[in-house]
Amino acid sequence: MTEFDGLGYGEHRGERENAAADGGSREEGSGDEGSTELEELEIDLLLEAIYRLRGFDFRSYLRSSLRRRIRHRMNLEGVSTISSLQERILHIDGVMERLLEDFSIKVTEMFRDPPFFLAFRKEIVPLLRMHDRLRIWHAGCATGEEVYSMAILLEEEGLLDRTTIYATDMSRTAIALSKEGRFPLKRMQAYTKNYLQAGGSREFSAYYTTDHAYAHFLPSLKKHMMFAQHNLATDGSFNEFQVILCRNVLIYFTPELQSRVFGILNGSLASGGFLALGSKESIISPQRGDFEELNAEYRIFRKRVMP
Numbered sequence: 001m002t003e004f005d006g007l008g009y010g011e012h013r014g015e016r017e018n019a020a021a022d023g024g025s026r027e028e029g030s031g032d033e034g035s036t037e038l039e040e041l042e043i044d045l046l047l048e049a050i051y052r053l054r055g056f057d058f059r060s061y062l063r064s065s066l067r068r069r070i071r072h073r074m075n076l077e078g079v080s081t082i083s084s085l086q087e088r089i090l091h092i093d094g095v096m097e098r099l100l101e102d103f104s105i106k107v108t109e110m111f112r113d114p115p116f117f118l119a120f121r122k123e124i125v126p127l128l129r130m131h132d133r134l135r136i137w138h139a140g141c142a143t144g145e146e147v148y149s150m151a152i153l154l155e156e157e158g159l160l161d162r163t164t165i166y167a168t169d170m171s172r173t174a175i176a177l178s179k180e181g182r183f184p185l186k187r188m189q190a191y192t193k194n195y196l197q198a199g200g201s202r203e204f205s206a207y208y209t210t211d212h213a214y215a216h217f218l219p220s221l222k223k224h225m226m227f228a229q230h231n232l233a234t235d236g237s238f239n240e241f242q243v244i245l246c247r248n249v250l251i252y253f254t255p256e257l258q259s260r261v262f263g264i265l266n267g268s269l270a271s272g273g274f275l276a277l278g279s280k281e282s283i284i285s286p287q288r289g290d291f292e293e294l295n296a297e298y299r300i301f302r303k304r305v306m307p
């Protein structure tokens, strides 16, 4: 069970920018320079150390993506081997935290893949109206842009008042930023375009106030959201949701870890509930039979009602 309170705030300005600069362009795995057997052994030892010391389990993540993040951290720490990085991780405060944050690739945007949000609005929303209370879970919400997008969509469809949106991520800094609900002002032009393509018909700027650098999204949206740290690799399922979105998260996992995660998502979804995945993701676990594909193009599945 996840605690939906008590998470500390930090000052993490620049986090989003760093994520975009470091991982953004490579989110879905571009070129990988390969590695030696020795390097693979060093990575095994490093991931084992992280797991045993901190409980974060990256042993079932795709290696190519992890390798890039490790090399990036080695550059920043000024070391030339993974073993030297490991030594710093074990003996110098803060290095482990920095690598853990590197492993969390927080690339996201508001109304990301607008046609998905349009399909959700047109095909799923009408089916949600029958519920008096709605619980929605964004698993792997990054810095929250997807969550605020969903709140806006539900508000326009008259469903937000009956909804609680739970949003989780393994990254503590991502959760702290999500709670703030402020996004760089310079992104608002692109987000307004996404919003309109996603079927929005109001003035997008009505949803936020601004200062010189940020758009601060309205408290009336935030009051329906609960944020918490939750790790899909190690934590269990919780609650029973009518909708779960887990978009652009599974791409980093091996098939074995994906299968574990589908167990959690399946166990947390009500019968007849909806599961939304990212555009390059699908259900590949033995649990596939529990779902029907509602919209193949936008990866929306519905959990079958078992007799």
Ligand SMILES: C[S@@+](CC[C@H](N)C(=O)[O-])C[C@H]1O[C@@H](n2cnc3c(N)ncnc32)[C@H](O)[C@@H]1O
Pocket: 027, 103, 104, 105, 106, 107, 108, 109, 112, 139, 140, 141, 142, 143, 146, 168, 169, 170, 171, 174, 230, 231, 232, 233, 234, 246, 247, 248, 249, 252, 278
């Ligand atoms: C690329 S972002 C996707 C954000 C958003 N869902 C979207 O589609 O725009 C991937 C997020 O998954 C999170 N993540 C990766 N592994 C995770 C895990 N084991 N448990 C929970 N979140 C995880 C990362 O921290 C990151 O914030």
